[in-house]
Amino acid sequence: xxxxxxxxxxxxxxxxxxxxxxxxxxxxxxxxxxxxxxxxxxxxxxxxxxxxxxxxxxxxxxxxxxxxxxxxxxxxxxxxxxxxxxxxxxxxxxxxxxxxxxxxxxxxxxxxxxxxxxxxxxxxxxxxxxxxxxxxxxxxxxxxxxxxxxxxxxxxxxxxxxxxxxxxxxxxxxxxxxxxxxxxxxxxxxxxxxxxxxxxxxxxxxxxxxxxxxxxxxxxxxxxxxxxxxxxxxxxxxxxxxxxxxxxxxxxxxxxxxxxxxxxxxxxxxxxxxxxxxxx
Numbered sequence: 001x002x003x004x005x006x007x008x009x010x011x012x013x014x015x016x017x018x019x020x021x022x023x024x025x026x027x028x029x030x031x032x033x034x035x036x037x038x039x040x041x042x043x044x045x046x047x048x049x050x051x052x053x054x055x056x057x058x059x060x061x062x063x064x065x066x067x068x069x070x071x072x073x074x075x076x077x078x079x080x081x082x083x084x085x086x087x088x089x090x091x092x093x094x095x096x097x098x099x100x101x102x103x104x105x106x107x108x109x110x111x112x113x114x115x116x117x118x119x120x121x122x123x124x125x126x127x128x129x130x131x132x133x134x135x136x137x138x139x140x141x142x143x144x145x146x147x148x149x150x151x152x153x154x155x156x157x158x159x160x161x162x163x164x165x166x167x168x169x170x171x172x173x174x175x176x177x178x179x180x181x182x183x184x185x186x187x188x189x190x191x192x193x194x195x196x197x198x199x200x201x202x203x204x205x206x207x208x209x210x211x212x213x214x215x216x217x218x219x220x221x222x223x224x225x226x227x228x229x230x231x232x233x234x235x236x237x238x239x240x241x242x243x244x245x246x247x248x249x250x251x252x253x254x255x256x257x258x259x260x261x262x263x264x265x266x267x268x269x270x271x272x273x274x275x276x277x278x279x280x
Contacts, residue, residue, distance in 0.1 A: 001046040003074070005273035006162065006200045006234025008053045009033065009066055016054040019109060031238045033070045039246045040072055046270070047074035049234070049277060051136065055079055055106050057090050067099040074279045075101035077136050082124040091124075095131040101277050102134030102158070108166070113142055116150050125154050134277060137195070138162045141178075144185030151193035160276060161189060163201025163236065167218050170207035183221050190225035196276050197226045199253060199268060200234030203243040210243060212252055219256040228264035232273040233257075 010017055011030045020027050040048070050063050050073045060078030067073040076099050081087040094100040107116060115121070128135055135157055137147050144165055151159055165186065171178040189195060199222060202215050223231055233253050237246045244252070257265050273279065 001074075001270050001274055001279070002044060003232070003270040003273040003279065004040070004045050004048040004235050004237075005160075005232040005277075006051050006198050007036065007048055007237045008051055008239065009036075009063065010053050010059075011062075014054070014059065014062065016056045016059055018055070019106075026241050027238070033066060033073070036237065036246075037072065043247060043250055045072075047072050047279065049073075049075050049077060049101065049273060049279075051077045052079040052104055052106075055081075055109075057081070057087070060090075060094065064094070064097055064100060073099065075099050075277055077102050077104050077134065079103055079105065080124070082121040085123060088124060088127050091127050091131065091133070095133060100133075102136060103128065104136035104138055104162070107137070107139045107143060114146060116143075116146055122153075125150070125157060129154060129156050132158075134158045134160065136160055136162050137165075140166050141168070141182040141185060144182070144189065147195075148185075148188050148192060151189070151195060155194065158276060159193065159195035160232070161195055161197045163198055163205070163234075164218060164222050165189075165197075166201060166205050169202060169205045169210070169214055169218060173206065173210070173214055179217060182218075186221060187225050190230070196230045196232060196272060197222050198234045199223075199231050199257075200236045201239070203240055203249055203252070204236065206243065208243065212255060215252070216256060219253075223257065223260070223268075228257075228260055228267040229272060229275075231268050232276065233269050234273075 009032050063076045067076050080091050167182040168178040206214050240249050
């Protein structure tokens with residue numbers, strides 16, 4: 001299968017997308033299956049992984065409902081409150097749904113960089129392992145050391161690092177060194193953990209006026225560090241629309257992986273996601 005390993009659907013009238021700017025016409029509008037289906041058909045993408053965009057259990061229920069009636073959505077990565085142990089009952093319930101894959105706490109929006117290492121939330125990671133679910137690691141380069149520590153604590157947990165851990169490509173373009181510390185952290189994650197990495201979100205971090213050459217050092221490093229069998233492409237649609245339409249980002253990603261063999265490129269654009277998320 002050709003898989004988009006990371007995209008979103010949302011409806012702002014749900015009022016639980018607290019990060020969404022109300023004055024942003026690109027983001028602050030509904031996005032659903034009918035908006036994405038024609039592009040998937042055009043690009044011959046067989047299935048997708050639908051990822052949470054709100055820190056509420058109710059949004060996960062909403063996404064699972066969409067997945068139930070949308071054949072191309074092969075699975076959902078949802079959310080539960082790690083800080084409320086009673087909330088883990090929702091994880092027990094969601095785990096029985098055939099399209100529920102795992103969870104993603106919105107760590108990038110949490111002020112405490114060390115949040116993931118707190119004693120009071122370790123039971124959530126234990127529950128993820130118990131149910132054989134996945135953990136989408138969402139953060140910035142500053143979180144790289146802590147994700148390495150977390151992976152060492154829970155080596156059995158299936159982890160994927162979202163959006164290449166959001167390297168600040170816009171800073172690199174402005175003449176600041178955003179590459180070295182990020183690259184060292186990525187190399188450590190790849191070498192010392194069994195996690196995968198999502199080739200996604202880079203155009204957003206590059207900001208306006210980006211070129212493929214701005215992205216190439218970052219994608220080359222991820223591919224070299226993790227290998228194609230541990231890298232999965234994702235659109236991050238509709239967030240990617242801030243800087244690129246879906247088909248343009250797909251074309252760019254194909255060019256950035258053109259040096260790979262056909263089998264390796266097939267892993268990046270489907271095989272890795274199918275293996276990691278155990279998609280049929």
